[in-house]
Amino acid sequence: MAGLPARQLERCLLRGRLTRRIQFSVSGCPQCSPLLAFRHDRFSSSTTTKAPPPSNTSPIPLRKQLKDEAKARKAKAAQKKASGEAPSATNRGQTVPGWELTVGIEIHAQLNTAHKLFSAAKATDSHGEGREPNDPANVAFFDVALPGAQPIFQPATLIPAIRAALALECTIQPLSRFDRKHYFHWDQPAGYQITQYYEPFARGGFVELFARDGIAPEDGEKVRIDIVQVQMEQDTAKTVAQPGDVHWLDFNRVGMPLIEIITAPQLHHPATAAAFVRKVQQLLVAVDACTSGMEAGGLRADVNVSVRRTANEAGTAEDKRLGVRTEIKNLNSFRAVEDAIIAERNRQIAAITAAENDGHPSPASVIVSETRGWTPPASAGDEGKTHRLRGKEGEVDYRYMPDPDLGPVVIDEGLVRYLGLTLGVSPDAELGDLVKSYGLSQMDAAAMMALDGGGRAQYYYDVVEAVEQRLGVEKTVEVRAFIANWVLHQLGRLTSERNAGDDAGANSLEMTPEGTCRIPVDSLADILAYRYQGRITANVAKELLFAVFRGDVTDKEGSSVTDAIEAGSLWFDEISPDEYTALAEEVIADEPKTLKLFASPAALKKYPLGKLQFLVGKLLRAGPEGRTDPQNAEKAVRAAIERWVKAQ
CATH class of the missing domain: 1.20.5 (Single alpha-helices involved in coiled-coils or other helix-helix interfaces)
Known part of the structure; x- marks a missing residue:
């Protein structure tokens, strides 16, 4: 179709009007023909070309x-x-019959430091937010490899690096050295990257993954992944793509201190690989070692993928060798890790199988060791795919050599011992405590720890302490589980249901990693203490929570939760136990057929809960409005039914 001005195209598509005759040529596309015919018939007017005659076959x-x-x-x-x-x-299965997948992972995490690794320039987050590109405060002479500039190792970067390695159960090496890894790319101005290849500062760690971490069912209840080494290295510049195959460089990020965590090739299922990266992020955040997680760009993963036929019973030597591996670079989400592994696994299997069917003498050789990129799915029905970036460099290609400008790094054993004592509680230990001492399910405990970068959990602890002080109780699992339901679910509903049309700022809890929130701890503690004591109803508690969220009720003098309850006469004046009993007897007296269901032998195996709720609803409607509680009403109905059954 010839080009149309935007105004004419709008009139055609939205109003069904054409200012000049348009001819569509769709003879070569049988799928497009009915679509264009449909649009033509729908939008054309009497002054335009006539619609084609209807087909004899119904659409x-x-x-x-x-x-x-x-x-x-x-x-x-x-x-x-x-x-x-x-x-x-x-x-998208975790396994493919007849094939074994092997995955090794390299995780790059940005350390939480004030300065870069080899210069006194200020560090920024992974996106350089708050700074203009190439800000002089963030870019030193050495960062852009100006002639004569020398690296100056910043000892403070060791603190978060050691904390991260200890969280990963690594052994800290008393002596480590820096090496130069040579490669030429526009984001590396010196032509080499300073890293620790031969003598890293940490070796021999491991991470244990459990079923609750989201590992593949095929891995059972627990799997251990060994960590070969953890090394310090510098980050590259940030590349900003522009139209016309133009790239801009922002050197704010170049030289930022990273640690690279290298695993053994022990992962065999995509879901477990994603769970591993997620667990590592949790560990690094828990010890305050990295600036942010994957969602904010502070952590990236490279995955090495290979496949091979499963060994037969004979188990020849060739069967036991791993397949040719490819590396997928710069995966920036847990979903991307799993999806990219699945896509690359399927690609390799398809290529090897096709070579076997074609009679190739060595089918496995069709897989080339190379570096690949990941293109995520463009739509819900798309699968995403990996694509070749470049040939895979090896140790010889990088020409590793000791950096002549940097001396060895000596780490004192006393420093390592002190940092080990100040790591705090591990995520696994915290999750276990939330389940055992706070009454949460494993799913709720994991969600509590993951939300808001750990801020939701800290907020929850503060609310628990405040409510227990108001109730005069201590370490009561029932109270803590009650509070968790509100902190997890009711706070979530504030942003998901009641503010659908608001802007993002108005629809946010504003939760910080330190546990401060738009809803003050004292305000929520007042609401929950009154609700637990039965002094306000659940509906009133929810309305008060939403009022605090809107800012109509604050913890300031004259506008507290208690003042709002007093002003609105919202206190719950519940009926007495005797009144509950009388109402329950009255309700069941009108339902003789329903009562027989509770007295039948089948009721002993499967209690008719639906009929019970029917009777509870009748009691709530029969009682005085606003003075009955559903839980107490259910207790009264159950007691009345038990008395009736015994009397039969």
């Missing part, structure tokens, strides 16, 4: 077409599985 409804396509895909996948063919790109 297939879109819903039926999609269902038929889904059935066809399932049938095709089942046929391939039965015939032993390679998996399709849509195979």
Whole structure:
């Protein structure tokens, strides 16, 4: 179609008007023809070209077409599985029959320091927020490799690095050295990166993953991943792509202190690999070692992927060798880690299987050791794919050599011992305590720790302490579980349901990692203490919480939660136990058929909870408005039913 001015195109698409005749040529695309014919028929007016005559065959409804396509895909996948063919790109299973996946991971985490690794320039976060690109305060002469500039190691960067290594159960080496890793790219102005290849500062750690961490079911309840080494190195510049194949460089990030965590090739399932990266992030955040997590760019992962046929019973030497590995660079989310591994696994299996079917003498050789990038799915139906970036460099290509401008790093054993004593509680220990001492489920405990960078958990601890002081109780699991429900779920509903049309600022809890929130601890503690004591109803408590969230009720004098309850006469004047009993007897007296369900033998195996709630609802409607509590009403109805059953 010839180009149209925007105004004419708007009139055509939105108003069905054409200012000049338009001819569509769709003869080569049978899928587009009905779509364009439909649009032409819908939008054309009497002055435009006439719609094509209706076809004799009725159009297939879109819903039926999609269902038929889904059935066809399932049938095709089942046929391939039965015939032993390679998996399709849509195979998202954790395993592929007849194949073994092996994954090793390299995690790059930015250390939480005030200065860069080899210069006194100020450090920024991973995005350089708050600073203009190439700000002189953030870029020293050495960072941009000006002639004559020398690296000056900043000893303070060792503190978060050692804390991170200790959290990963590593052994700190008393003596470590820096090496030069040579490669030429625009984001590395010196032509080499300073790292620790031969003598890193930490070795021999491990991370234990449990089922609650989200590992693949095939790994069972627990899996241990060994860490080969942890090394310090400098970050590269930030590349900003521009139109016309132009790239701008921001050197604020170059020279930022990183640690690289290198695992052994012991991961065999994509979900477990993603769980590992997530667990490492939790550990680093818990010991305050890194600036931020994956979602903010402070942590990136490279994954090395290889596949091989599962060893047969004979187990030949060739069967036991790992396949050729490819490296996927710069994955910046947990979902990307899992998806990229699945896509690359499927690609390698498909390539090897195709080579076998073609009679290739060495099918495994079709996989080339290379560095690949990850293109995420463009839409919900897309799968995403990996793509070649460059050939894989090896140790010889990088020409590693000791850095002649930097001396060895000597780490005192006393410093390591002191930092080990100040690490605090590990995430696993904290999760176990939340389950055992606070009455949370493992799922709720994990969510509490993960939300708001750990800020939700700290806020919860502060609210628990404040409520226990108001109630005069201490370490009561029932109270703590009650508070957790509100901190997790009711606070979440404030931002998900009641402010759907508000801007992002008005629809945020403003939770900080330190546990400060838009809803003050004292305000929520007052609401929950009154609710737990039964002095206000659940609906009143929710309305008060929303009023505090809006800012209508604050903890200032004259506008506290208690003042709001007094002003609105919101105190709960509940009926007495005797009144509950009388109402319950009155309700069940009108339901003889329903009562027989509770007296039957079947009721002993499966209690008719639906009928129970029916009776509870009748009691709540029969009682005085605003003076009955659903939980106490249920207790009264249960007691009345038990008395009736015994009397039969």
